[in-house]
Amino acid sequence: MEHVAPKPAAASAVRAFLHEQENKELLRFLTCGSVDDGKSTLIGRLLYDTKLIFEDQLATLEKDSKKHGTTGDDIDFALLVDGLEAEREQGITIDVAYRFFATPKRKFIVADTPGHEQYTRNMATGASTADLAIVLIDARQGVLRQTRRHSFIASLLGIRHIVLAVNKIDLVGFDRAVFDRIVGDYRAFAKDLGFETLTPIPISARYGDNVTQRSGRMDWYTGPALLEHLETVPLASADVKKPFRFPVQYVNRPNLDFRGFAGTVASGTIAQGDTVVVAKSGKPSRVKRIVAQGGDLRTASEGQAVTIVLEDEIEVSRGNMLVAPDARPHVADQFTANIVWFDEHALLPGRSYLLRTETDQMNATVTELKHRIDINTFAHEAAKSLELNEVGVCNISTQSPVAFDTYADNRVTGAFILIDRITNATAGAGMILHPLRRASNVHWQALDVDKKARAELKHQKPAVLWFTGLSGSGKSTIANLLEKKLHANGRHTYILDGDNVRHGLNRDLGFTEEDRVENIRRVAEVARLMVDAGLLVLVSFISPFRAERRMARELMGEGEFVEVFVDTPFEECARRDPKGLYARALRGEIKNFTGVDSPYEAPEHADVHLETTGRSPEELTEALETWLRERGYI
Amino acid sequence: MTAHMTHLQRLEAESIHIFREVAATFSKPVMLYSVGKDSSVMLHLAMKAFYPAKPPFPFLHVDTRWKFREMIEFRDQMAAKLGFDLLVHINPDGIEQNIGPFTHGSNVHTHIMKTVGLRQALDKYGFDAAFGGARRDEEKSRAKERIFSFRTAQHSWDPKNQRPEMWKIYNTRVAPGESIRVFPLSNWTELDIWQYILQENIPIVPLYFAKERPIVERDGMLILKDDDRMELRDGETVEDRLVRFRTLGCYPLTGAIDSDAASLEEIVQEMLIARTSERQGRAIDKDEAGSMEKKKREGYF
Numbered sequence: 065m066e067h068v069a070p071k072p073a074a075a076s077a078v079r080a081f082l083h084e085q086e087n088k089e090l091l092r093f094l095t096c097g098s099v100d101d102g103k104s105t106l107i108g109r110l111l112y113d114t115k116l117i118f119e120d121q122l123a124t125l126e127k128d129s130k131k132h133g134t135t136g137d138d139i140d141f142a143l144l145v146d147g148l149e150a151e152r153e154q155g156i157t158i159d160v161a162y163r164f165f166a167t168p169k170r171k172f173i174v175a176d177t178p179g180h181e182q183y184t185r186n187m188a189t190g191a192s193t194a195d196l197a198i199v200l201i202d203a204r205q206g207v208l209r210q211t212r213r214h215s216f217i218a219s220l221l222g223i224r225h226i227v228l229a230v231n232k233i234d235l236v237g238f239d240r241a242v243f244d245r246i247v248g249d250y251r252a253f254a255k256d257l258g259f260e261t262l263t264p265i266p267i268s269a270r271y272g273d274n275v276t277q278r279s280g281r282m283d284w285y286t287g288p289a290l291l292e293h294l295e296t297v298p299l300a301s302a303d304v305k306k307p308f309r310f311p312v313q314y315v316n317r318p319n320l321d322f323r324g325f326a327g328t329v330a331s332g333t334i335a336q337g338d339t340v341v342v343a344k345s346g347k348p349s350r351v352k353r354i355v356a357q358g359g360d361l362r363t364a365s366e367g368q369a370v371t372i373v374l375e376d377e378i379e380v381s382r383g384n385m386l387v388a389p390d391a392r393p394h395v396a397d398q399f400t401a402n403i404v405w406f407d408e409h410a411l412l413p414g415r416s417y418l419l420r421t422e423t424d425q426m427n428a429t430v431t432e433l434k435h436r437i438d439i440n441t442f443a444h445e446a447a448k449s450l451e452l453n454e455v456g457v458c459n460i461s462t463q464s465p466v467a468f469d470t471y472a473d474n475r476v477t478g479a480f481i482l483i484d485r486i487t488n489a490t491a492g493a494g495m496i497l498h499p500l501r502r503a504s505n506v507h508w509q510a511l512d513v514d515k516k517a518r519a520e521l522k523h524q525k526p527a528v529l530w531f532t533g534l535s536g537s538g539k540s541t542i543a544n545l546l547e548k549k550l551h552a553n554g555r556h557t558y559i560l561d562g563d564n565v566r567h568g569l570n571r572d573l574g575f576t577e578e579d580r581v582e583n584i585r586r587v588a589e590v591a592r593l594m595v596d597a598g599l600l601v602l603v604s605f606i607s608p609f610r611a612e613r614r615m616a617r618e619l620m621g622e623g624e625f626v627e628v629f630v631d632t633p634f635e636e637c638a639r640r641d642p643k644g645l646y647a648r649a650l651r652g653e654i655k656n657f658t659g660v661d662s663p664y665e666a667p668e669h670a671d672v673h674l675e676t677t678g679r680s681p682e683e684l685t686e687a688l689e690t691w692l693r694e695r696g697y698i
Numbered sequence: 699m700t701a702h703m704t705h706l707q708r709l710e711a712e713s714i715h716i717f718r719e720v721a722a723t724f725s726k727p728v729m730l731y732s733v734g735k736d737s738s739v740m741l742h743l744a745m746k747a748f749y750p751a752k753p754p755f756p757f758l759h760v761d762t763r764w765k766f767r768e769m770i771e772f773r774d775q776m777a778a779k780l781g782f783d784l785l786v787h788i789n790p791d792g793i794e795q796n797i798g799p800f801t802h803g804s805n806v807h808t809h810i811m812k813t814v815g816l817r818q819a820l821d822k823y824g825f826d827a828a829f830g831g832a833r834r835d836e837e838k839s840r841a842k843e844r845i846f847s848f849r850t851a852q853h854s855w856d857p858k859n860q861r862p863e864m865w866k867i868y869n870t871r872v873a874p875g876e877s878i879r880v881f882p883l884s885n886w887t888e889l890d891i892w893q894y895i896l897q898e899n900i901p902i903v904p905l906y907f908a909k910e911r912p913i914v915e916r917d918g919m920l921i922l923k924d925d926d927r928m929e930l931r932d933g934e935t936v937e938d939r940l941v942r943f944r945t946l947g948c949y950p951l952t953g954a955i956d957s958d959a960a961s962l963e964e965i966v967q968e969m970l971i972a973r974t975s976e977r978q979g980r981a982i983d984k985d986e987a988g989s990m991e992k993k994k995r996e997g998y999f
Contacts, residue, residue, distance in 0.1 A: 318751035488871040
């Protein structure tokens with residue numbers, strides 16, 4: 065069926081307008097904050113002032129304002145968004161509403177989220193797809209519990225831009241001191257939430273001050289109006305350099321001649337002819353075609369929904385991922401994650417849930433609830449369960465391995481939900497912090513004489529001192545000196561030295577990445593038993609990978625793992641070369657030598673950082689001993 | 699943020715993702731095909747999502763016997779041209795009782811022929827997921843609805859207790875008898891729909907374009923006298939008027955607008971200066987406050 069050709073003038077004007085519309089950026093944001101802070105009113109005001117309310121909708125609004133309104137004879141803008149009967153009757157927001165508006169500069173999708181604590185899950189729903197959050201605060205109330213909760217959840221979900229809208233500023237007489245105090249309070253508690261921008265704006269949603277236009281009633285405020293800020297805040301654009309991730313959503317196989325993997329590119333870019341790897345099996349293949357109706361594509365990037373055909377007949381099904389061969393995701397059946405709980409039935413460690421990522425699904429168990437996070441103080445608290453609306457850090461074990469990235473690295477491949485297996489309710493949402501490389505859960509035999517009893521007999525606090533650093537950095541020298549001192553003072557110690565352990569326990573291991581991981585795992589396990597025996601264990605290992613050091617840390621109790629970074633520059637280690645290894649590695653005679661052709665990932669947050677340049681081993685040992693004494697280890 | 703994609707490309711990708719998710723996770727999905735412009739866009743997206751295969755689900759039209767004749771012609775043409783599997787259901791009780799909007803009023807007619815008819819069809823075939831073309835910008839209660847919207851075994855929606863919907867991770871689990879209504883166009887606006895129809899040259903029912911049509915003015919609405927079942931009241935006349943429709947449904951319940959927009963470009967231009975919403979032309983939305991939410995709770999789309 066052919067469409068009628070338009071009149072030429074209309075055609076060109078409309079085409080020009082549409083072209084402009086097409087290339088506008090999109091900002092997704094949410095409004096959050098406590099009950100009655102004016103979230104819905106603000107959105108109603110934005111829609112009204114940007115002329116997005118039609119005449120018939122306005123007539124309905126005027127009628128509704130008389131019936132349900134809370135603003136006397138004025139129009140109650142909240143009724144534009146509070147679309148459910150129960151909401152209008154109770155004058156509250158229960159669930160998130162999505163509204164759309166555009167200005168000449170940008171398009172916007174706004175999620176108006178509820179303020180009541182019991183509807184926190186609906187706020188999280190709105191936040192999970194947003195790039196920016198407007199946190200509303202009633203100028204008369206200041207920062208409240210829900211302000212903190214919502215800011216914290218926004219931060220957890222990866223929102224990096226915050227507008228602090230101090231609303232109802234008219235009701236405090238446009239007082240700058242009130243505004244400054246609230247902004248100060250907010251900045252103080254939000255400083256560790258990782259926000260890139262925090263823009264405070266004093267507004268009156270009801271009267272429109274500083275909403276779409278700067279107000280004439282607050283001379284002291286010289287910043288932008290809210291809409292002005294939303295139109296100009298810089299957006300993170302798709303990072304094309306991020307590694308390619310393609311979660312396979314659907315296998316399209318209409319006949320024997322066609323087998324395509326359909327999905328949405330989670331990150332990065334792929335081109336016809338590129339090599340990809342199947343995340344879970346490690347099997348490589350090449351992209352033969354990127355199929356689309358109307359002609360194959362040459363490349364596909366983040367956000368595009370495409371169908372990929374591979375050169376080889378390899379096993380790939382829904383839930384697996386096609387990924388870049390040189391930057392692969394984690395594949396593990398255990399990991400640690402932040403969890404926000406949504407269900408009336410509390411999260412219980414040991415209970416089985418269905419875990420679902422964007423395309424994968426399997427049974428999973430929370431093996432350990434490491435701690436709950438207090439919403440007000442952000443303090444870590446011991447807990448046996450997570451109740452409705454609580455947030456905690458958990459270790460999770462899945463029935464089969466999952467391919468994933470950390471949530472910090474990738475918001476698409478680092479997220480999951482937990483589903484109640486009986487009610488099918490979406491019970492919680494998770495954001496992966498890091499993988500765990502642990503054996504399956506072997507139950508621990510309870511013994512009568514425990515770690516505490518053994519340690520008390522020795523008058524010391526058992527711990528692992530984990531020395532990490534390049535070969536020749538001085539780890540063994542310092543560990544050796546320290547042990548001599550501790551021993552002289554009657555402490556019970558043991559040194560696990562990299563070279564010595566490789567003569568016995570780890571004799572069967574080489575220097576490939578897998579073997580290095582296993583090497584560290586065994587040493588960490590032995591160290592753990594020794595800590596359990598009440599010893600101060602000095603582990604002197606290059607241990608080049610952060611993930612393995614973290615794994616070792618995970619094995620020990622709180623405060624039982626002390627990471628000591630022996631920091632000597634590569635040039636200096638190579639110059640010292642006490643065993644002649646650098647010379648041989650640089651000649652290519654030794655493969656996988658750390659610092660030469662195998663990477664060393666320096667610690668980011670070592671407990672003790674020993675910079676060796678210009679300091680003697682004795683000085684460094686003394687500094688370490690002082691550190692241990694000050695913290696009650698000895 | 700995906701800066702390399704245009705606005706319509708982003709919307710298209712999101713919808714395609716939703717179509718594929720349903721095909722991959724439900725055992726018996728169906729697409730509700732109501733023949734309107736939103737259904738035309740959905741059909742187009744479904745064809746894209748599974749290309750080179752056909753959409754792996756049938757298309758269901760719940761007929762009320764009061765749709766515009768041109769809609770039915772168009773529906774049958776499209777099914778023949780694209781070769782999709784078309785199911786048509788008309789509530790047999792409605793036929794038996796001869797239910798119609800003129801004799802029973804819009805409420806009873808819509809409830810029996812659309813809501814109950816839909817429930818019957820879903821039960822008859824045992825569908826566990828049904829695509830609908832609703833958009834969040836259409837109406838206040840739709841703005842509150844999830845993309846994957848859970849329905850009980852009685853087809854009812856509980857707006858106060860919706861499943862959280864995080865990221866693009868959809869909870870598609872249902873017990874036997876329960877189902878999910880899926881809305882791939884949730885985040886599209888009316889302007890996006892027209893813009894996409896223009897860009898992709900998507901066929902739509904000719905009623906959307908202005909033409910001289912036989913019109914009766916009744917209760918402030920411009921009703922197209924589509925057949926003899928519409929009897930004139932005292933003082934009413936049929937006059938040829940240059941009109942078109944912004945939405946399509948049952949002809950006695952759907953008002954036309956005066957317009958000379960005969961091309962897609964002119965429709966878009968007209969839309970940009972419109973002062974009323976598209977649902978204004980629909981009788982059923984205005985019967986009572988919160989009427990859409992009530993209908994949705996009863997199982998209407």
